Amino acid sequence: QVQIVESGGAVVKPGERLTLSCAASGFSFSDNAMHWLRRAPGKELEWISEINAWGTVKDYADTVKGRFTVSRDNKEKLVFLQMNNLIPDDTAVYFCTRKGYPTMSEGTQVTVSS
Numbered sequence: 001q002v003q004i005v006e007s008g009g010a011v012v013k014p015g016e017r018l019t020l021s022c023a024a025s026g027f028s029f030s031d032n033a034m035h036w037l038r039r040a041p042g043k044e045l046e047w048i049s050e051i052n053a054w055g056t057v058k059d060y061a062d063t064v065k066g067r068f069t070v071s072r073d074n075k076e077k078l079v080f081l082q083m084n085n086l087i088p089d090d091t092a093v094y095f096c097t098r099k100g101y102p103t104m105s106e107g108t109q110v111t112v113s114s
Contacts, residue, residue: 001026002024002025002026002027002098002104003023003024003025003026003105004022004023004024004096004097004098004104004105005022005023005105005106006020006021006022006094006095006096006105006106006107006108007020007021007022007023007108008020008021008108009093009094009107009108009109009110009111010110010111011111011112011113012086012110012111012112013112013113013114014086014087014088014112014113014114015085015086016086016112017082017083017084017085017086018082018083018086018110019080019081019082019083020036020080020081020083020094020096020108020110021078021079021080022034022036022078022079022080022081022096023077023078024077024078024079024096024098025077027098029074029077030053030054030074031053032053032098032099033050033051033052033053033098033099034050034051034070034072034079034096034097034098034099035047035049035050035096035097035098035099036048036049036050036070036079036081036094036095036096037094037095037096037097037103038090038092038093038094038095038110039092039093039095039107040089040091040092041091041092043092045095045103046061046063046092047061048060048061048063048064048068049061049064049068049070049081050070050099051070051071051072051079053074054074055071055072055074058070063089064083064090067083067084067085067086068081068082068083068084069081069082069084070082079096081094081096083110086110086112087112088112088113088114089112090110090112091110091111091112091113092109092110093107093108093109093110094107094108094109094110095107
């Protein structure tokens with residue numbers, strides 16, 4: 001049974017940093033690229049990052065490029081999203097998913113507010 005659980009969300013102030021974690025199980029983690037997405041209040045689901053199966057190729061949406069960094073630990077089946085210089089527009093529920101599959105987890109809430 002596939003399980004994906006995000007964690008690390010919090011309420012932070014603009015300019016602060018936060019690292020999200022995604023724990024995956026139930027599938028061959030090291031064979032799958034992974035995505036981070038987010039849904040801001042009243043907005044559509046937004047893709048923000050991809051990391052390939054080996055962690056060697058990473059891609060980012062323009063809205064987070066230069067501020068967010070994705071990484072993974074295939075041994076522990078974890079994906080991370082380091083978020084620096086957070087801004088209020090980063091407020092959203094953040095999801096992790098396998099590339100090519102819909103989100104199936106609850107996500108983790110990030111709120112950026114002064």
